Every structure is written in C-alpha cells, then in structure tokens.
Amino acid sequence: MSKLIDRIIPDPVRCITGISAYEAEGGFRALKKAARAGPDFVIEEIVRAGLRGRGGAGFPTGRKWAAVAEDTATPKYIICNADEGEPGTFKDRLILEKNPFLLIEGMALAAFTVKAGVGYIYLRGEYPALFHLLEDVIAQCRKKGYIGPDFMGTGADLELYVHRGAGAYICGEETAMIESLEGKRGQPRSRPPYTVNYGYMGKPTLASNVETFANVPIILNIGAESYSKIGSPESPGPKLFSVSGDVVRPGVYELPMGVPLSEIIYEHCGGIKGGRALKAVIPGGVSTAVLRSDDLACRMDFTSKCEGSMGIIGSGAVIVFDEETCMVHTAYRIAKFFAHESCGKCTPCREGTDWIRAILLRMEQGLGVEDDIRLLREVCGNIAGNSFCALGDSAAISTIGFLDKFGDEFEAHIKGKTCPFGGPV
Amino acid sequence: MLPAEAVSQINNTLEKYPDSRSALLPALYIAQRHVGHLPLDALHAVATLLDLPDAHVRGVASFHVMFRDSPGGRHLVQLCTNVSCMLAASSGLLDVLKEHFGLRPGATSPDNRFTLLEGECIGECEKVPAMLVDSDVHTGLTAESIIEILARYE
Ligand SMILES: Cc1cc2nc3c(=O)[nH]c(=O)nc-3n(C[C@H](O)[C@H](O)[C@H](O)COP(=O)(O)O)c2cc1C
Numbered sequence: 001m002s003k004l005i006d007r008i009i010p011d012p013v014r015c016i017t018g019i020s021a022y023e024a025e026g027g028f029r030a031l032k033k034a035a036r037a038g039p040d041f042v043i044e045e046i047v048r049a050g051l052r053g054r055g056g057a058g059f060p061t062g063r064k065w066a067a068v069a070e071d072t073a074t075p076k077y078i079i080c081n082a083d084e085g086e087p088g089t090f091k092d093r094l095i096l097e098k099n100p101f102l103l104i105e106g107m108a109l110a111a112f113t114v115k116a117g118v119g120y121i122y123l124r125g126e127y128p129a130l131f132h133l134l135e136d137v138i139a140q141c142r143k144k145g146y147i148g149p150d151f152m153g154t155g156a157d158l159e160l161y162v163h164r165g166a167g168a169y170i171c172g173e174e175t176a177m178i179e180s181l182e183g184k185r186g187q188p189r190s191r192p193p194y195t196v197n198y199g200y201m202g203k204p205t206l207a208s209n210v211e212t213f214a215n216v217p218i219i220l221n222i223g224a225e226s227y228s229k230i231g232s233p234e235s236p237g238p239k240l241f242s243v244s245g246d247v248v249r250p251g252v253y254e255l256p257m258g259v260p261l262s263e264i265i266y267e268h269c270g271g272i273k274g275g276r277a278l279k280a281v282i283p284g285g286v287s288t289a290v291l292r293s294d295d296l297a298c299r300m301d302f303t304s305k306c307e308g309s310m311g312i313i314g315s316g317a318v319i320v321f322d323e324e325t326c327m328v329h330t331a332y333r334i335a336k337f338f339a340h341e342s343c344g345k346c347t348p349c350r351e352g353t354d355w356i357r358a359i360l361l362r363m364e365q366g367l368g369v370e371d372d373i374r375l376l377r378e379v380c381g382n383i384a385g386n387s388f389c390a391l392g393d394s395a396a397i398s399t400i401g402f403l404d405k406f407g408d409e410f411e412a413h414i415k416g417k418t419c420p421f422g423g424p425v
Numbered sequence: 426m427l428p429a430e431a432v433s434q435i436n437n438t439l440e441k442y443p444d445s446r447s448a449l450l451p452a453l454y455i456a457q458r459h460v461g462h463l464p465l466d467a468l469h470a471v472a473t474l475l476d477l478p479d480a481h482v483r484g485v486a487s488f489h490v491m492f493r494d495s496p497g498g499r500h501l502v503q504l505c506t507n508v509s510c511m512l513a514a515s516s517g518l519l520d521v522l523k524e525h526f527g528l529r530p531g532a533t534s535p536d537n538r539f540t541l542l543e544g545e546c547i548g549e550c551e552k553v554p555a556m557l558v559d560s561d562v563h564t565g566l567t568a569e570s571i572i573e574i575l576a577r578y579e
Contacts, residue, residue, distance in 0.1 A: 075443075087507040087546035118443075125491045126547045128560040161441045166450055166489035169545065183449035183477070185488040201443055244509035244550035251551045286508060317550075319508055333511055337545055343488075 005029070005221040008214050008238055009098045009254055017133065019140040022101040028146055030220035031105050031112075035152045039069060039113040046216060048224035052235045055081055055174075055209030056287070056315050058302035061216075064206060067196035068114040071204035078110045078119040079181065079200060079207040083165055083172035085124060086285035087337060088317035091240035092210040094252045096130050099214070100137045104160065106213030108147050109220070111158045114206050119160045122177050125167045134162045169341035173389050174207050176343065187345040188389040211240055232258030235302035239313075245320035246273045258304070262296035264318055276322040280405070284314025286334045287394035289401025290327070326421035327409045331402035332360035338395035349392030352383035356399050363410060366418040373410055376403060427470045431459040435474055445475045453486055462493040490542070498533040500578045503544035504556040510546075515554035519543070521568045526575065539575065 005026045016022050034042050047062030068076060080103065084092040095103060107119050123131055138160050142148040147158045163181055170176045171186035178200050180186035192198075199205020215237055219227045228236045239257045241264055244250045248270030255264065261283060265271065272278050278293045283300065288311065291298070298304055300313050321330065339357040344350045359376050362368050380396035387393055403410060412420050427435075438451040452475060456467045463486050472482040486492045493501075504522070506515045522528040527535050530543040549555035552564035556571070563574050 084548055085546070088509050088550050089546075090548040090550050093548050124548070125489075126557060129562070159441075163441075164450065164454060166453070166491035168489050180450070181447060182444075183446035183475075183485065184481075185485055201447075242550060244553065245512050250553075282508070319512075319550075321512065325512065330508060330511070333506070333508055337507060340545065 006218055006238075007254060008102065008211065008218070008240060009094055009252065012098070012252075015098050016101060017137065019101065019137075019144060022099075026221070027101055028105055030217035031108050031146060031152060033220050034109050034112060035154055039115070042109060042113045042216075042220070043069060045219055045224045049219040049227040050234070050236050051212070051215055051219060051227075052302055053209055054211035054215070054239070054316070055172075056086070056285070058235060058311070058313070061208065061212055064196060064208070065110065065113055067194075068116075068204050068206045071197050073197075073204055075118065076114055076116040076204045077200045077206070078107060078114065078116045079177065079205060080107055080119070080121040080210055080213055081172060081174065081177060081207055082121050082123045082127075082130075082210050083169075083177060084127075084210075084315075085169040085172045085341075086287060086315040086317055087334075088244050088282065088319045089242050089285050089315040090244075091242045091252050091316060093127060093130065094240070095210050095214055096127070096134065100134060101141070102214045102217060103210055104137060104141050104147070106216045107160060108141075108151065108158060109216050110206055110208075110213065111147075112152070112154055112156060114204070115156065116206065117157050117159070119158065120163045120181060120200075121160065122163050122165060122171070122181060124172075125165045128164075131162055131164055138162070168343070169337075170343040170389075170391060173391065176389070177207065178205065185343070187343045190388070231256030232299065232301040232303065239300070239316055241300070241316045241318055243269050243318045243320070245318075246276070246278075246322040246325070247271065247320045248273055258299045258301040260297055260299055261291070261318070264300070265296065265320060269320075272320070272322050274322070276324065278320065279323045279325055280321040280327060280330075282317070282319040282321075283312040285317040286319075286337065286398055287390070288312055288314040289397050290330075290405055292405050324421065326364070326419055326423045327402055327406040328360065328364045328413050328419065329421070329423045331399060332357070332364050334398050335360050335395065338391065338398070342391060342395075346386075346388035346392070348383045349387040349389075349395070352379050352387075352392060353395045355379045356395060360399070363413045364419055364423055366413065366416070368410075368414040370414060372414065373403060373407070426466060427456055427474075428459050431455050432470075432474065435471070446477055448475060449477065449482065449485055450489075453482075453492055457492060462496050464494070493540075497540035498538050500539050500559055501542065502528070502539050502556060502558050502575070503542045503547065505544045505547050505549070505554060507544075507546040509550035510554040513553035515566075518554060518566060518568065518571055521571060522575075525572050538578070 051061040052058040171180045175189035176186040335357040339353040383392045384396040528541040533540045555564045
C-alpha cells in the first residue's frame with residue numbers, strides 16, 4: 001500500500017508541496033469516497049475508528065463532528081488550530097511542511113460533512129514561511145476543484161483562508177482562538193455554550209488540531225476497522241511525537257498510540273546523548289507533569305496514567321533531561337513561560353503564575369527559605385480548579401509534578417543556599 | 426497615517442471575513458510592515474478603516490508580542506530560551522550577544538541594528554538552540570555561528 005494513504009508524514013525527508021505528487025500517490029481518494037458515500041458515512045467511520053483529538057485533550061472527534069453537523073443554524077465554520085505553542089511541540093509544523101495537502105483534504109472532508117462554507121487555519125505567528133506555503137497549497141486545491149465553489153461536485157462551496165496569530169500561547173486555547181479570530185484579545189470564553197454550537201461569530205464551529213484533521217483521510221483510506229486496530233484500543237491510530245532535549249536523535253516520530261515511553265527514547269531516539277544517564281522526562285509538553293526514570297514503562301495514549309500524574313500524552317511533546325539538568329531551574333523556566341503567557345483574565349492564574357515564578361527563581365538563586373515548598377504547594381492549590389481555563393491548571397500541574405518527583409533537589413537548594421548544579425539564572 | 430498601499434492591502438483582506446473586526450490581526454501586520462512599528466496614529470488609522478474604537482485596537486495590539494509600539498532596531502532577534510533550547514545552553518548565547526553586539530534582552534543595540542527579545546518556544550526544538558531574525562529561522566546555533574549569522578543583517 002502507498003505510504004501516503006496510511007501515514008501522516010509518509011516521508012520525513014520529502015515535502016509534498018505539488019498537488020500532482022499528492023494525487024499520484026492516492027491523495028484526495030478519501031474526499032472522493034466521502035462525496036459518493038455522504039456525510040453520515042464519514043461521521044460513522046470516525047466514530048467507529050475511535051479517533052480522539054490530537055490537540056491535547058483527547059476529545060472524541062466523531063462526537064464533535066456530529067454535534068456541528070446536527071446544529072441547524074447557519075452559516076457554519078471550520079477552524080484548524082495550527083497555533084502550536086506548547087513548548088517542545090513541533091509536530092504540526094512538520095505536517096504542514098511535509099504533507100500540507102493531507103490537512104486540506106481533512107478540512108474539505110470536515111466542511112462537506114458538517115456543511116460549513118468557510119474555514120480558517122489559525123497559524124501561529126512564529127511560522128511565517130508556512131503562511132505562504134499554505135496560501136499556495138490552498139490555491140492549488142481551489143484550481144483543481146477540491147475546494148471552492150461546488151467543490152467535488154457536491155453542490156456546496158468551501159473557501160479556506162490562513163489567519164496568522166501574533167505570538168500569544170493562550171490563542172491556542174480553543175475559545176481564545178475564536179475570540180482572537182474575531183479580532184479581540186485572545187481571552188477564553190466561559191462554556192457552555194460550546195464551540196460546536198456557539199463558535200466563530202456565534203455560529204456552529206468545528207475547531208480541531210492539525211493532526212486531528214490529518215487523521216481523517218487515513219481513516220477513510222484504510223477503513224475504520226483497520227484504523228481502530230492501530231495502537232491502543234481506547235485511543236487508537238497513528239500519533240506524532242515531538243522529541244527534544246538530551247537524546248541522540250531528536251525529531252518527530254510517527255508511532256502507534258500507546259507506544260511505551262522507553263521505546264520512544266531508547267529505540268527510536270537512540271537513548272541519552274553523551275552516554276549520560278536519564279534523569280527526567282516531560283511526556284506531553286510543559287503542561288504535563290514530569291516523570292522519573294522509573295516511570296518509563298508507561299504507555300503514551302489518552303487513557304494510561306502514570307504514578308501520581310494526570311494525563312501524560314498532552315500534545316505529544318517528549319522532552320528528555322539527562323542527569324546534569326537542574327530540576328529547580330527547569331521548573332522555574334516553565335513557570336516563567338506560564339507567567340508570561342497568562343492572559344490576565346482571571347485572578348488565580350494572573351497572580352498565581354507570577355508567584356510560582358518568583359518563588360522558584362529565589363530558590364534557584366539560593367535565596368529560598370524553609371517554608372517555600374509549602375508556600376509553592378499552597379499557591380498551586382489556589383490556582384488548580386479555580387482558573388478560568390486550563391492554562392492556570394497546567395502551571396500548577398507542572399510545578400507540583402517537579403515537587404513530587406524531585407523534592408530532594410528543592411530541599412538541597414534551600415539547605416545549601418545555592419544551586420548544586422551551578423545553575424545560572 | 427498609513428500609505429495608500431497599506432490601505433488597499435487591508436481592504437483586500439476584508440473579503441476573507443464575515444465582518445471587518447475579524448480582519449484586525451492581518452490589518453495590524455500590514456500596518457506594521459509598512460510603518461516599521463505601530464505608533465498611535467497607525468493604530469488610529471487601522472481603527473478608522475475597520476470601523477472599530479481606538480481603545481479596542483490598542484488593546485489587541487498590546488496583547489501580542491509580535492506588535493511593537495516603538496521603532497526598535499532594524500532587525501528583531503528572538504532567541505528561544507525555553508526548555509528544549511535551554512538544555513542546549515541558549516542562555517550562554519545571550520552572553521555572546523551582549524559581548525559582541527552590546528545586546529541585552531528587551532533592548533536595542535547602540536547602533537540601532539538589532540532589538541533582542543528572549544523568546545518563547547518557536548517550534549524548532551529538534552535543532553536547538555534556535556532563533557528568529559525578523560521572519561528567518563536559524564537553528565543549531567553556536568557561539569560562532571550566531572555572530573556570523575547576525576553579521577549578515579545590516
Ligand atoms: C493554554 C492552552 C493552549 C492550547 N494550545 C493549543 C494549540 O496550540 N494547538 C491545539 O491544537 N490545541 C491547543 N489547545 C487545546 C484546545 O483548546 C482544544 O482542546 C483543541 O484544539 C481541540 O482540538 P482537537 O479536538 O482536535 O484536539 C490548548 C489549550 C489550552 C488550555
């Protein structure tokens with residue numbers, strides 16, 4: 001079988017940016033199939049395949065598509081979340097660089113299925129080159145009739161546009177992204193109403209991650225039955241992992257859901273650089289809790305849990321730390337990120353994230369006091385569950401994860417009044 | 426005031442959206458590209474074009490790191506210091522930039538050539554450390570290569 005049909009990134013070194021190359025290897029076959037079989041068939045297949053959203057939360061995609069399809073309000077919109085701001089995550093960039101037509105095919109399938117006439121790709125501002133690439137890819141698809149007026153002879157119209165973000169992590173949060181697309185500050189909305197019924201311009205909106213859209217043509221190509229047998233039964237399918245940090249071969253790896261963390265690090269990425277020992281791994285982007293070397297057997301999917309941790313797969317960004325890394329410094333750098341990116345809408349997150357940053361900074365500088373660990377936990381407790389969106393929760397989960405797994409390093413900083421790793425901050 | 430070309434480019438983006446307010450981010454990008462930064466009169470011109478209150482436009486512009494309210498240097502350097510780049514000692518590169526170009530995070534070099542920002546993740550985590558210079562991505566930086574790369578920007 002052609003790799004293009006069942007893989008998200010068929011060839012890590014080749015960029016398929018010409019439409020005839022994509023067509024020649026089976027591209028748009030899924031869209032043709034859907035145009036014949038109808039929208040209900042597409043939704044059924046996605047539900048049977050068991051696809052879950054790749055943006056981090058793992059929401060069942062079939063249910064989302066069905067909810068937008070069932071809403072009778074018009075017009076409807078689709079939005080691709082290509083804001084990819086979670087530090088350590090670069091898989092969506094790889095999809096857009098190597099196989100951008102797959103995303104467009106997924107979006108065309110979505111528009112056809114939920115009956116949306118307009119779609120936007122919300123692209124992160126830090127990816128300027130991809131803006132032009134995507135505009136070109138969209139123009140090629142329109143010329144060939146895969147999108148545009150009466151696309152694929154469906155009688156429906158579809159226009160796709162690229163919308164550039166301007167450097168705010170919070171705009172990756174679905175409702176903040178919609179506010180931002182509407183020309184407002186990217187601050188999250190309260191829910192309900194949910195995006196599927198009340199999204200862009202208050203209309204039914206399907207918002208999904210790049211990788212989620214890219215999975216749909218694969219489901220139709222190989223059939224829900226075969227798809228559901230890839231990887232973990234509860235959250236099947238191929239998954240992209242962005243691996244960075246102290247491994248021999250960092251990069252994006254396309255592996256079945258449920259692959260053990262140890263296999264990613266030691267088999268695919270060649271283990272730890274310089275023959276050093278592994279100290280810690282952040283399994284799913286900085287919003288997930290850090291793990292120790294004895295947690296590596298855990299499986300990377302939406303349902304498995306590791307000792308003392310919430311979800312582990314997150315955005316699929318695996319960041320690996322060797323024995324020489326200071327965990328207090330790392331916790332501080334992540335806390336600084338969350339404090340910088342807090343949108344300021346709610347008090348627990350706006351105030352709390354900055355307190356976490358400040359306390360971790362003084363610990364790293366050797367100025368921490370005995371009570372600081374308790375204080376940190378208290379601040380985290382005040383944020384978790386009380387912030388308006390998950391950004392505040394993430395800051396708390398990250399910090400508590402470091403305290404739980406590497407408490408001894410925090411105590412060493414306080415007792416020794418210095419960073420034992422000679423850490424510069 | 427905005428040049429006529431900027432105005433026509435902004436008007437062209439309007440057709441992508443069901444209302445003019447949604448065109449605000451693209452309009453701010455266009456204005457900044459033509460003016461170099463976003464002074465109050467440029468923000469006012471955008472507000473007038475899109476039929477929005479000035480305060481709304483200022484609020485949105487100030488929310489985003491990509492929009493600048495002061496001229497700054499001729500080139501914007503964003504060096505990533507987030508976790509993956511941190512592990513590749515990107516903070517050492519900050520020292521190199523200070524020594525060689527007199528650059529400090531958040532400030533502009535004395536010759537007005539560069540403004541430096543300590544950046545968040547730019548999604549180039551497999552080829553660390555990484556930086557953006559204007560729209561150009563540079564990866565796998567070393568103390569030598571960062572000097573050599575920046576020397577190309579006048
Ligand atoms: C602070 C924050 C940032 C987020 N950033 C992104 C992002 O960059 N890309 C993304 O797809 N989802 C991001 N999400 C998740 C989205 O809110 C949403 O769950 C997702 O886009 C839904 O798509 P899916 O069903 O395909 O997973 C973020 C969530 C939060 C709370």
